[in-house]
Amino acid sequence: MASTTQIPTVPAPLPAPATTRRRPQKLGRSRPNFLGGLGGWLWLAIIIVPVYYVVITSLKNQAGFFTSNPMLPPAEPTLDNYKLVLENDFARYFANSLIVTLGSVVPALFVAFMAAYAIVRGKGRFLSWTNNVFLLGLAIPLHATIIPIYWMITKAHMYDTLLALILPSIAFAIPVSVLILSNFMRDVPNELFESMRLDGCSDWAMMWRLALPMTKPAVITVGIYNALHVWNGFLFPLILTQSPETRVLPLSLWTFQGEFSVNIPAVLASVVLATLPLLVVYVVARRQLLSGLTAGFSK
Amino acid sequence: MSTTTTTRERLSRRDQPSRRTLEKGPSGWLAAPALAFFMLFAILPLLGVLFLSFTRWDGLGEIKLDGLSSWNTVLADPVTGNALLVTAKIMFFSFIVQAPISLLLGVFTAASQKYRAALAVLYFVPLLLSSAAVAIAFKALLDPNFGLGPGLGLPFLAQDWLGNSDLVLFVVVFVIAWQFVPFHTLIYQGGVRQIPTSLYEAAQIDGAGRIQQFFNITLPQLKYTMITSSTLMVVGSLAYFDLIFVLTAGGPGYSTRLLPLHMYLTGFKANDMGAASALGVILVVIGLALALFLQRLGGKNRNASQLEGA
Numbered sequence: 287m288a289s290t291t292q293i294p295t296v297p298a299p300l301p302a303p304a305t306t307r308r309r310p311q312k313l314g315r316s317r318p319n320f321l322g323g324l325g326g327w328l329w330l331a332i333i334i335v336p337v338y339y340v341v342i343t344s345l346k347n348q349a350g351f352f353t354s355n356p357m358l359p360p361a362e363p364t365l366d367n368y369k370l371v372l373e374n375d376f377a378r379y380f381a382n383s384l385i386v387t388l389g390s391v392v393p394a395l396f397v398a399f400m401a402a403y404a405i406v407r408g409k410g411r412f413l414s415w416t417n418n419v420f421l422l423g424l425a426i427p428l429h430a431t432i433i434p435i436y437w438m439i440t441k442a443h444m445y446d447t448l449l450a451l452i453l454p455s456i457a458f459a460i461p462v463s464v465l466i467l468s469n470f471m472r473d474v475p476n477e478l479f480e481s482m483r484l485d486g487c488s489d490w491a492m493m494w495r496l497a498l499p500m501t502k503p504a505v506i507t508v509g510i511y512n513a514l515h516v517w518n519g520f521l522f523p524l525i526l527t528q529s530p531e532t533r534v535l536p537l538s539l540w541t542f543q544g545e546f547s548v549n550i551p552a553v554l555a556s557v558v559l560a561t562l563p564l565l566v567v568y569v570v571a572r573r574q575l576l577s578g579l580t581a582g583f584s585k
Numbered sequence: 586m587s588t589t590t591t592t593r594e595r596l597s598r599r600d601q602p603s604r605r606t607l608e609k610g611p612s613g614w615l616a617a618p619a620l621a622f623f624m625l626f627a628i629l630p631l632l633g634v635l636f637l638s639f640t641r642w643d644g645l646g647e648i649k650l651d652g653l654s655s656w657n658t659v660l661a662d663p664v665t666g667n668a669l670l671v672t673a674k675i676m677f678f679s680f681i682v683q684a685p686i687s688l689l690l691g692v693f694t695a696a697s698q699k700y701r702a703a704l705a706v707l708y709f710v711p712l713l714l715s716s717a718a719v720a721i722a723f724k725a726l727l728d729p730n731f732g733l734g735p736g737l738g739l740p741f742l743a744q745d746w747l748g749n750s751d752l753v754l755f756v757v758v759f760v761i762a763w764q765f766v767p768f769h770t771l772i773y774q775g776g777v778r779q780i781p782t783s784l785y786e787a788a789q790i791d792g793a794g795r796i797q798q799f800f801n802i803t804l805p806q807l808k809y810t811m812i813t814s815s816t817l818m819v820v821g822s823l824a825y826f827d828l829i830f831v832l833t834a835g836g837p838g839y840s841t842r843l844l845p846l847h848m849y850l851t852g853f854k855a856n857d858m859g860a861a862s863a864l865g866v867i868l869v870v871i872g873l874a875l876a877l878f879l880q881r882l883g884g885k886n887r888n889a890s891q892l893e894g895a
Contacts, residue, residue, distance in 0.1 A: 322693055326693050326704050329708065332763065333708055333711060333767075335726075336726050339725070339732075339733070355735070356736035357733070397618040397622060400616065404610075404611050404614075408611045408612070408616075413613050416620050420619075423623060425872065425876035426873055427823040427868050427871075429868075430634060430845075430866070431627060431634055431865065433852050433861055434630035434631075434636075437858075438626075438629075438630065438633075460623045461627075489612065514712075517715075520826075520831075521826055521827060536715040543831075550725050550728075554721070557721055560718055561715075561718055565713055572706065576709060576712075579712055579771055
């Protein structure tokens with residue numbers, strides 16, 4: 287609130303044209319902002335050129351790639367590269383990614399939601415200490431812990447399994463989930479909880495019948511945020527898995543790159559295929575996806 | 586406060602057990618599963634990385650206590666100093682590039698014009714790509730023979746971007762910006778949309794121009810958004826691992842070998858887990874110090890102030 291004091295409150299002598307325009311205007315863009323528009327289109331070019339290049343190149347055959355102009359679409363577009371990628375176990379990598387993502391995000395949401403409820407509604411030293419541990423977890427670059435995690439996973443004979451990816455992913459999703467869910471849960475009016483309490487409801491019942499419906503958008507948001515991070519995660523698969531049977535999509539892109547190193551169109555086709563599922567989600571549910579991406583950071 | 590006391594008074598007239606549960610709140614056990622997971626796979630490894638930094642281990646055999654020898658190796662190795670320098674450079678340049686662009690694009694896309702909304706839909710496309718995908722795409726695009734340079738017929742774009750140690754750092758900063766500016770734009774867009782329009786209307790009546798409104802209303806109102814975005818940018822730059830690993834693998838030479846990558850390569854490629862753990866400890870200390878410093882800048886009790894701003 288302190289920041290509002292920066293706005294000049296003393297009414298300066300009003301210039302004549304301003305007084306005549308009393309009708310409230312939306313953000314007051316009276317004349318077009320040419321400089322802003324120029325910058326906006328420039329940034330669009332920066333964003334679109336790589337995407338365009340990837341898509342057109344993935345449709346070229348290898349001879350066409352070496353001879354044609356790199357920035358022009360292929361004279362004879364071909365889907366052979368996509369066929370090659372699909373024939374190279376793409377479906378399995380996709381399924382692995384899906385298993386790891388769902389297997390991490392659902393349990394993480396479940397335990398984080400219970401923890402957020404306890405932290406917001408409960409009292410006592412244990413819960414405030416727990417909250418501080420999670421806040422600390424946000425500040426630490428958790429990737430620094432990969433070596434002990436590798437050690438633990440090998441000791442537990444889980445190396446090169448999907449469970450090896452799921453367990454640390456759950457743990458790493460918890461701090462941010464608890465923080466955001468508890469931020470939203472604080473906004474649920476206390477009176478609602480108290481009236482349910484008077485009706486003799488237990489905390490368990492209040493959690494699922496009041497807190498969950500009231501924070502549903504936040505739960506979805508946090509779920510999407512975590513799902514994107516696990517889906518696109520690279521480091522855990524790199525250090526904790528090895529064989530093609532446990533390979534997930536981002537790692538498969540890297541290995542495709544090694545296997546087809548000279549066949550750039552095929553490598554780029556794998557990039558397109560790996561991005562396609564999220565692109566579909568983006569087209570279908572853009573709003574939810576975008577709000578999930580910032581996970582309420584701008585709340 | 587008044588509501589709670591009145592309810593308590595009302596409650597005290599009712600049966601005792603429910604009064605007791607009201608005062609206690611939910612059991613701490615509800616937080617136990619999350620805490621257990623986090624302790625086991627995050628806090629315990631955090632202590633483990635400190636422990637392993639005093640050992641010798643090749644990743645397969647026995648772990649042997651080895652005193653300070655890993656630390657001596659790491660601290661005497663000029664590559665460590667170089668990795669710190671590369672990390673600092675990437676962090677600094679990424680911030681300098683990303684922060685203003687994200688802020689301006691956030692303001693740009695928060696406005697109501699139709700064409701801006703349409704542009705925003707395309708701006709956010711990079712968010713859908715994994716770091717590995719972004720790195721592979723740019724590797725192809727920046728190829729001096731089959732990429733952007735020959736495609737547009739512009740010789741200065743046909744450089745060996747990823748092979749020239751003077752250029753590669755800036756290329757990495759650019760690719761990082763390409764991938765992460767959309768995320769921060771989204772944060773700023775959300776922040777701008779929460780600024781009450783009445784402030785702008787009042788400023789207009791006072792005759793403030795667009796530039797004045799930006800500096801006197803938008804910027805001060807975005808204070809907390811800026812702190813959030815900057816914290817994520819700076820602390821996040823300690824986690825730029827996958828993008829650089831696939832794009833340059835730290836090269837050419839050591840020119841893009843930043844700290845997390847140096848740690849990975851020391852541990853899993855050179856099989857010196859002791860030294861890699863020492864580097865991990867350094868990474869944790871730097872990350873923690875930066876996060877605490879940035880939070881201090883933002884002032885205490887952010888949870889309360891966020892609600893107040895809404």
